[in-house]
Amino acid sequence: MSIQWQGVFPAVTTKLRSDFSFDAEATQQGIDRLINDGVAGVVMMGMVGENAQLAPSEKLDVLRAAKEVVAGRVPIISGLAETNTERAMAYAKEAEGLGINGLMVFPGLTYKSDEHETISFYKSVANASGLEILLYNNPRGYGVDLTPDVVERLLEAPTITAIKEESYDTTRVTDLLSRFSDRLNVVCGVDDLILESAALGVVAWVSGMANALPRPSVELLKLAVAGDLINARKLYAALTPLFHLDTVVKLVQHIKLAENIIAGSAETVKPPRLNLEGAEREKTIAIVNKAVSDLKTLGY
Template structure:
């Protein structure tokens, strides 16, 4: 296992699919090569953008095998873990460790809104199931469970819980976490359209959806912010912001895959019940992608 340095851009990698919804191995491999070539710090396989909950158990493990083999140790490989029960989550954590991934991004238990005691017990049981580094996934809007600083105190008794993907849409949480836990817990931005704000407050890593479409520009944006060059960062951020807003929508998977298709030619296939974008919504999204590319070109 590679020790993860929680700095830089970690794309939540789209899972490329063929028209029949089977895994498109060639596209998955090519997409990973493209991300690495453009300077990402690591890759997160099968997050929300990777349609984790839509994949079969066998497909999930196959994505990890493909990813681990393709990346070949050049950057850390983190697997999303999104399961409906503690039993399944523990089993997946063990299988992921056997495949050789470097860390897990752990969603709350799906379909059930756990209370504080249940949430702590769930995360601790997953952490104890393997030696993998754990990135907590905090998205209370999406999953109804908020990993507050008070809840984290007990979770951090598990030494391999080392980072939190902060997606509460409240930037004050970044400061609260850093003030309370210091270097014990790495705070990772999980919202594309809050990245410069989060970096200004001390977050040095970013799990990004739209970095799939524009990895080079995303890496550059975080580098500028982390170096303190906020004048340059703001200019680039303003060119990207309309595209980044799409990362916060319920259809972010469709939006990101369409942007990838336009920019890099990858398939935009999504698994039902998701459906490809059509009509005015598709044209609106394409217009945002095209304007973003034009604005980036104007920036030079």
């Protein structure tokens, strides 16, 4: 299945049991809910999916579970987050063998590579399989910035078709679209910059909080892409306090708690992450409940 980079692609949370083991059934239920609410694809094991905390065997179990429940309805993109090039290439081959449609490739973890090393890493991963690649540009999180000049070199690899732009600099969106619009799909990777990004021409969004509220998120992007900014702003205003929680260190905990409140799934996270407690947890609950109330007022 070729990936059409249009619409909302939730960075799916990996559901866990109380003993921190992978809960395939709950994860599949979550994926099914997302697809039924109109998402365009699913991104398994991004940062939100706790990729770095999962054992190699667990990662493959997650992909198998996703493949089973998706059943060809939407593309499946797997996060690829490894500490060295050899393991990254091996994972790309394994994902391809399982029939996954694409990879969202993190820079090499734990090491801040320079431009030459970064280009070599991504090209090596691209050459390891025939899967489409979504570059993951998150310089705040990983210390590596895929600037337009670096991207130009990376686009020598034909399977690199998209970039998840998470530099928090909206001028980067314009620079990338102006320079590579006929070759590269620019995907918003920041929940509380989606309306701004869509106004600049972005039509795809990898979202964390769409796990909790998929249908309003899908509608927001549709309104923005259609140019209905009056209604998009109203919906965005209701969602933005919740979207802000996607941009902080504990985003996984906030997203899973929001899912728990709205959809009933477990909020368990894999240590060293710990569930939210006390005032921090109560604040998130209040934000979620306010967003739900405001959405009801708007008819959602």
